[in-house]
Amino acid sequence: MNNINKIMMAVAASVLAISAQAQVTVSDAWVRATVAQQKATGAFMQIKSVKDARLLEVRSPVAGVVEIHKMEMADNVMKMRAIDTLDLPAGKVVELKPGSYHIMLLDLKAQVKDGDVVPVTLVVEGKDKKRETIEIKATAKPLNQTAHH
Structure with a gap:
């Protein structure tokens, strides 16, 4: 086997190894557009993991602080709070959407x-x-629009 074939085999093996490691997929990522002076917004998406996993951290250069949040009803009041991690059960889509995670x-x-x-x-x-680590690009949508419009 000549050197070019060896290099091509090594590159192909690396690509396969990287593909095999991709355990989590993200779809329909979007961010709610803001008005001038607004200092916070939400990001939404669907996450699916091949194996049991958990979302540990989220970062974005557009924000000073990024947190995973959960909204839920408690005593007839909608409450929002930061959570440390979000479970991603194997084979199930976890939807991050307004009014929820x-x-x-x-x-x-x-x-x-x-x-x-x-x-x-x-x-x-x-x-x-x-x-x-998963790098995504979320498109900003108007305040009165949701992901499905």
Whole structure:
């Protein structure tokens, strides 16, 4: 086998190894556009993991602080609170949506306008403690629009 074939085999093996590690997929990522001076917004998406995992951390350069949040009814009052992690059960879609689990982008550095593309980084950990970093691009949608419009 000549050197070119060896290099091509090594590259192919690396690509397969990277593909095999992709345990988590993200779809329909979007961020709610803001009005001038607004300092917070939500990010929403669908996350699916091949194996049991959990979302540990979320980052975005557009915000000073990024948190995973949960909204729920308690004593007839809708309450929102930050949570440390979000479980991603194997084979199930976990939907981050308004009024439920979502990502809060706080201390925004600038207005997020309709059509902006917002980079978001998710850090997911499997039961084996291996971490996967997922870079996504979430499109900003108007305040009165949801992901399905």
